[in-house]
Amino acid sequence: MDAPLKGLNKLSLKEVNRRQVVSALYHSGGMSKQQLVNELQLSLSTVDQYIRTLSAVGLVQSGNCLASTGGRPPRLLTVNPDYKKAVGIAVLNHVVHFAACDLFGRERAQQSCNLDYRHDKSYFTALSQAFESFLQANSLKREDLLSPYVAVQGLTDREGTSIVFGPLFDGVKLDAATLSLSLGLKITLCHDSYAACVYELWQHPELKQGVMFMLNRNFGGALFINGEVVTGLGGTAGTLEHYCVNPHGKLCYCGSRGCLETYCAADVLLTQSGCADRQEFFIKLRGGDSRLIELWQEYLQVLAQVARNVLCITDGSLLLSGYLSPYINEDDKGTLLRLINQNLPFKLTAERLVTGRGGDTAPALGAAQCALERYLNQEFSIRQVRGQF
Numbered sequence: 001m002d003a004p005l006k007g008l009n010k011l012s013l014k015e016v017n018r019r020q021v022v023s024a025l026y027h028s029g030g031m032s033k034q035q036l037v038n039e040l041q042l043s044l045s046t047v048d049q050y051i052r053t054l055s056a057v058g059l060v061q062s063g064n065c066l067a068s069t070g071g072r073p074p075r076l077l078t079v080n081p082d083y084k085k086a087v088g089i090a091v092l093n094h095v096v097h098f099a100a101c102d103l104f105g106r107e108r109a110q111q112s113c114n115l116d117y118r119h120d121k122s123y124f125t126a127l128s129q130a131f132e133s134f135l136q137a138n139s140l141k142r143e144d145l146l147s148p149y150v151a152v153q154g155l156t157d158r159e160g161t162s163i164v165f166g167p168l169f170d171g172v173k174l175d176a177a178t179l180s181l182s183l184g185l186k187i188t189l190c191h192d193s194y195a196a197c198v199y200e201l202w203q204h205p206e207l208k209q210g211v212m213f214m215l216n217r218n219f220g221g222a223l224f225i226n227g228e229v230v231t232g233l234g235g236t237a238g239t240l241e242h243y244c245v246n247p248h249g250k251l252c253y254c255g256s257r258g259c260l261e262t263y264c265a266a267d268v269l270l271t272q273s274g275c276a277d278r279q280e281f282f283i284k285l286r287g288g289d290s291r292l293i294e295l296w297q298e299y300l301q302v303l304a305q306v307a308r309n310v311l312c313i314t315d316g317s318l319l320l321s322g323y324l325s326p327y328i329n330e331d332d333k334g335t336l337l338r339l340i341n342q343n344l345p346f347k348l349t350a351e352r353l354v355t356g357r358g359g360d361t362a363p364a365l366g367a368a369q370c371a372l373e374r375y376l377n378q379e380f381s382i383r384q385v386r387g388q389f
């Protein structure tokens with residue numbers, strides 16, 4: 001074997017060992033040096049060397065003493081959760097959400113600001129200022145940030161560099177390069193519904209199969225199988241906003257008629273009710289406003305009709321997320337369940353109808369999870385950390 005190849009192999013082995021050490025500490029929640037030796041079948045001096053290197057950069061930290069088995073008590077070594085922060089941003093039509101989580105996916109910060117999307121310089125300047133204010137308010141240093149994901153109201157290419165379908169976003173002008181320049185960080189684009197579903201599945205690891213209805217001001221949807229969001233051959237799987245409810249219905253922004261978006265976007269509900277926001281709508285609804293009760297029943301009826309049909313295909317759970325979801329109470333869920341089941345041969349059980357935890361910040365929180373998952377996988381070959389912590 002020649003020298004360069006031998007050198008490369010040595011480097012690869014080092015890298016494999018480094019990844020194994022970090023992965024073992026990450027998944028176990030903490031181990032002593034001797035436990036790492038036993039677990040990884042490495043010598044104590046080798047483990048010691050990796051721990052010293054990883055501690056020097058701040059990735060591994062030494063914690064409490066474990067029970068002694070004779071001699072000096074060993075210290076618990078753990079992955080420092082704050083070694084890096086994953087940031088996610090959701091750039092929506094009227095608002096921008098920022099979120100940050102630690103290396104274990106635990107939420108550390110979130111902030112929102114109202115900003116109407118326009119494809120011009122003033123918008124990107126305002127976005128950049130809002131991002132800087134988010135970082136400062138939460139003591140987040142740029143050098144500690146992983147490359148962020150930005151969730152957008154549009155379908156992106158596989159690489160997350162551009163929007164391939166985004167009529168709500170001034171065509172396909174918004175791209176990762178423009179946002180990267182504006183925010184001063186290399187960013188990757190993702191679909192907001194995809195990101196929201198990633199977050200909700202992170203929060204609900206028991207959900208393996210089904211669809212998510214994202215009840216945002218514009219409707220969104222996602223399909224998940226085996227606990228993963230599925231985007232299909234062309235990246236359009238789960239786009240339930242364009243599920244046709246009535247082929248002779250109102251024109252949707254996509255160019256088709258009678259899409260679910262034209263019935264169940266929260267903006268439709270707000271426009272029809274004359275309410276300024278969801279808070280006003282639900283205060284009046286719960287207060288017994290007969291017009292709003294009627295509108296809400298119609299809304300749930302259409303949701304149920306689509307859910308009924310989709311459930312015939314997925315035979316899974318129905319996950320509710322997005323802007324309206326924090327306001328949906330048990331009575332609403334009972335009504336939805338009754339409407340779905342009244343014309344469905346295979347009944348949807350109550351435990352399969354789940355309300356998510358992210359509300360309207362789910363896309364930003366999910367974008368942060370995407371950034372974290374990519375980093376853990378690329379740097380340490382750590383996969384599937386959802387629901388572990």
Ligand SMILES: [Zn+2]
Nearest residue numbers: 242252254259
């Ligand atoms: Zn449509």
